[in-house]
Amino acid sequence: KAGVTQTPRYLIKTRGQQVTLSCSPISGHRSVSWYQQTPGQGLQFLFEYFSETQRNKGNFPGRFSGRQFSNSRSEMNVSTLELGDSALYLCASSRSGVGGEKLFFGSGTQLSVL
Amino acid sequence: QKEVEQDPGPLSVPEGAIVSLNCTYSNSAFQYFMWYRQYSRKGPELLMYTYSSGNKEDGRFTAQVDKSSKYISLFIRDSQPSDSATYLCASEGAYSGAGSYQLTFGKGTKLSVIP
Numbered sequence: 001k002a003g004v005t006q007t008p009r010y011l012i013k014t015r016g017q018q019v020t021l022s023c024s025p026i027s028g029h030r031s032v033s034w035y036q037q038t039p040g041q042g043l044q045f046l047f048e049y050f051s052e053t054q055r056n057k058g059n060f061p062g063r064f065s066g067r068q069f070s071n072s073r074s075e076m077n078v079s080t081l082e083l084g085d086s087a088l089y090l091c092a093s094s095r096s097g098v099g100g101e102k103l104f105f106g107s108g109t110q111l112s113v114l
Numbered sequence: 115q116k117e118v119e120q121d122p123g124p125l126s127v128p129e130g131a132i133v134s135l136n137c138t139y140s141n142s143a144f145q146y147f148m149w150y151r152q153y154s155r156k157g158p159e160l161l162m163y164t165y166s167s168g169n170k171e172d173g174r175f176t177a178q179v180d181k182s183s184k185y186i187s188l189f190i191r192d193s194q195p196s197d198s199a200t201y202l203c204a205s206e207g208a209y210s211g212a213g214s215y216q217l218t219f220g221k222g223t224k225l226s227v228i229p
Binding site: 004006033041042043045048056058090092100102103104105106107108110 | 156160216
């Protein structure tokens with residue numbers, strides 16, 4: 001069974017640009033969550049999607065947005081990039097995203113903002 | 115105060131040692147507790163999953179939850195160089211009205227097992 005797939009693996013952007021990251025969940029999983037990981041803050045929750053609807057959102061500015069398609073694939077977008085957005089962006093999937101479900105992560109997209 | 119606190123280490127042990135990794139949490143409503151292992155440049159991999167208090171054993175790994183003291187532990191017996199990674203504890207976090215939940219993670223402990 002294929003795992004969570006994230007593309008691209010690495011990205012280098014400059015300040016002010018925007019970026020789109022992609023995530024394909026495990027087959028049959030309908031909940032997709034996004035996390036940002038930095039050395040200083042650790043893993044922080046961005047948002048969660050289920051059936052194309054955002055159900056939960058973390059404490060990030062509106063420059064961070066996402067969407068989910070009917071096949072459960074998800075994208076996240078960061079507009080007007082700042083240096084502090086440099087991080088590993090992780091996508092995770094689960095069957096329905098309810099309490100107690102196991103969460104499976106992809107390998108992440110390493111974003112560097114210059 | 116973060117909802118899940120974890121000593122970042124780093125922790126360095128000789129091969130064969132018993133490793134003890136610990137976290138504390140503040141939200142008494144947490145019911146599910148996980149340990150993830152993350153190798154360099156990889157995503158976190160679910161290692162252990164525990165519901166409520168008690169112990170769970172899987173091979174060389176034992177997860178322990180003490181809800182009375184809000185303490186989460188992971189023990190690794192006969193540690194191997196391949197166990198060198200960052201270990202993250204996690205608990206279910208804020209529960210939104212829409213029915214979903216998010217995990218709250220500790221910052222992770224970097225473990226090195228020296229041959």
